[in-house]
Amino acid sequence: MLSIIIPLVIIIALIAANVRIVPQAQTYVIEFLGKYKATWNAGLHVKIPFLERIVKKISLKEQVLDFPPQPVITKDNVTMQIDSVVFCKVIDPKLYTYGVESPITGLQNLSATTLRNIIGDMELDQTLTSRDEINRRMEAILDEATDPWGIRVTRVEIRNINPPKEIEEVMTKQMRAERERRQTVLEAQAHQEAVVSRAEGDKKAKILSAEADRDAQIAMAEGRARSIQLIYQAEADGLRALREANIDEAVLKLKGIEALKDVSDGRATKIYMPSDMTNVIASLGVAGEALGIGDATAIDKAPKKQPPLAPDPCITDTTGKGGVDASITTRTINRDISQAGSQQESE
The missing domain is CATH 1.20.5 (Single alpha-helices involved in coiled-coils or other helix-helix interfaces)
Incomplete structure (x- = not known):
C-alpha cells in the first residue's frame, strides 16, 4: 500500500509543479527540448516536466521607453541634446524572443541613430519648429525597422530639445x-x-x-407757415363775415375812427392824415352842427385893414406931404430884423 501511495504523491506533486496560469495581457514562449514549441496565451496550461520549459514571459501591454538625451548635430553645426520617448508594444512573441538578442537595447540604439540622421538634415531654427515632422519620420523609420523583432512602434515624441x-x-x-x-x-x-x-x-x-x-x-x-396761414385765414374769414353782414358806410367810418384812436395811443407824437380827410371833416362838421357843438358863424377871410401910423417926430418929412419916407422906414425895419437875427444866432 505504501509503495502505491508514494509514487502517486510524487506524480501529483510533479503535475502541480508544472501547472501554469498565464495572466491577462501576457504570453509565455515554450520550448521543447531546446526548440520553440508554442506560445501560451492567458489561461491554464500544463507543461511536460523535464522536456518543456518557459523561455520568456512577455507582456503584451504598450510600453513607454524613455531613453536618455542624445547629442545631435544640426546642419548648421550646432550641437544640442534631444530627449525622446518611444511608445511600442510586442505583436509577435516568437520574433521578439528569437529576432534580436536585446530588443529594448536595439530599439534604443536605433532610435538614437535615426534621430541623428533626421536632425543632421535640418538647421537649428527648423529643428525647433518641426517637432511634428521629426516625430512622424522617426515613427515611420522605427516601425519599419522593428517589424522583424516582433515590435510595433505606435508613437514617438520629442520631449526636450536643449541647445547650448x-x-x-x-x-x-x-x-x-x-x-x-x-x-x-x-x-x-x-x-x-x-x-x-x-x-x-x-x-x-x-x-x-x-x-x-x-x-x-x-x-x-x-x-x-401754419401760424401765418391761420392768421390770414382768420382775417379772410372776418372780412367774409363783414361782407356777408352788409355793413353800411357809416359803420365803416366809425370803425376807422376807432382804429385811429387805437393807433394814436402812446407816448410818441403821431399825425395821421387819412386819404378821405375832407369827407371825415365834413362829416364831423355836419355832426357838430346837428348836435349844436361849436360856432357855426361864417368866418370872414378878407384881409383886415391896418390903421395909419402916427407920424414920428424924430423922422423928417422928405416928401413934403407930412408923412414918413417909405425908404427910410424900410431900411430901419430891415436893420432891426438883421440885429434880431444876429442876436438869436449869438445866443
Missing part, C-alpha cells in the same frame, strides 16, 4: 526683441483703432446734431 547656453542666450534676446516688436505693433494698432473709432463717433455726433438742427428748423418753419 550661448544659443539659448541669443534665442532669448531674439525672443525679447520679437515680443517688443509685437507689443509696439499691437499698441500702434490699438491707437489707430482708437483714433478711428473716436473720429467715427465725432462724425456720427456731428451728423446727428446737423440732422436735429435741420429737423428743428423745418418744424419751426412749418409752425410759422
Whole structure:
C-alpha cells in the first residue's frame, strides 16, 4: 500500500509543479527540448516536466521607453541634446524572443541613430519648429525597422530639445526683441483703432446734431407757415363775415375812427392824415352842427385893414406931404430884423 501511495504523491506533486496560469495581457514562449514549441496565451496550461520549459514571459501591454538625451548635430553645426520617448508594444512573441538578442537595447540604439540622421538634415531654427515632422519620420523609420523583432512602434515624441547656453542666450534676446516688436505693433494698432473709432463717433455726433438742427428748423418753419396761414385765414374769414353782414358806410367810418384812436395811443407824437380827410371833416362838421357843438358863424377871410401910423417926430418929412419916407422906414425895419437875427444866432 505504501509503495502505491508514494509514487502517486510524487506524480501529483510533479503535475502541480508544472501547472501554469498565464495572466491577462501576457504570453509565455515554450520550448521543447531546446526548440520553440508554442506560445501560451492567458489561461491554464500544463507543461511536460523535464522536456518543456518557459523561455520568456512577455507582456503584451504598450510600453513607454524613455531613453536618455542624445547629442545631435544640426546642419548648421550646432550641437544640442534631444530627449525622446518611444511608445511600442510586442505583436509577435516568437520574433521578439528569437529576432534580436536585446530588443529594448536595439530599439534604443536605433532610435538614437535615426534621430541623428533626421536632425543632421535640418538647421537649428527648423529643428525647433518641426517637432511634428521629426516625430512622424522617426515613427515611420522605427516601425519599419522593428517589424522583424516582433515590435510595433505606435508613437514617438520629442520631449526636450536643449541647445547650448550661448544659443539659448541669443534665442532669448531674439525672443525679447520679437515680443517688443509685437507689443509696439499691437499698441500702434490699438491707437489707430482708437483714433478711428473716436473720429467715427465725432462724425456720427456731428451728423446727428446737423440732422436735429435741420429737423428743428423745418418744424419751426412749418409752425410759422401754419401760424401765418391761420392768421390770414382768420382775417379772410372776418372780412367774409363783414361782407356777408352788409355793413353800411357809416359803420365803416366809425370803425376807422376807432382804429385811429387805437393807433394814436402812446407816448410818441403821431399825425395821421387819412386819404378821405375832407369827407371825415365834413362829416364831423355836419355832426357838430346837428348836435349844436361849436360856432357855426361864417368866418370872414378878407384881409383886415391896418390903421395909419402916427407920424414920428424924430423922422423928417422928405416928401413934403407930412408923412414918413417909405425908404427910410424900410431900411430901419430891415436893420432891426438883421440885429434880431444876429442876436438869436449869438445866443
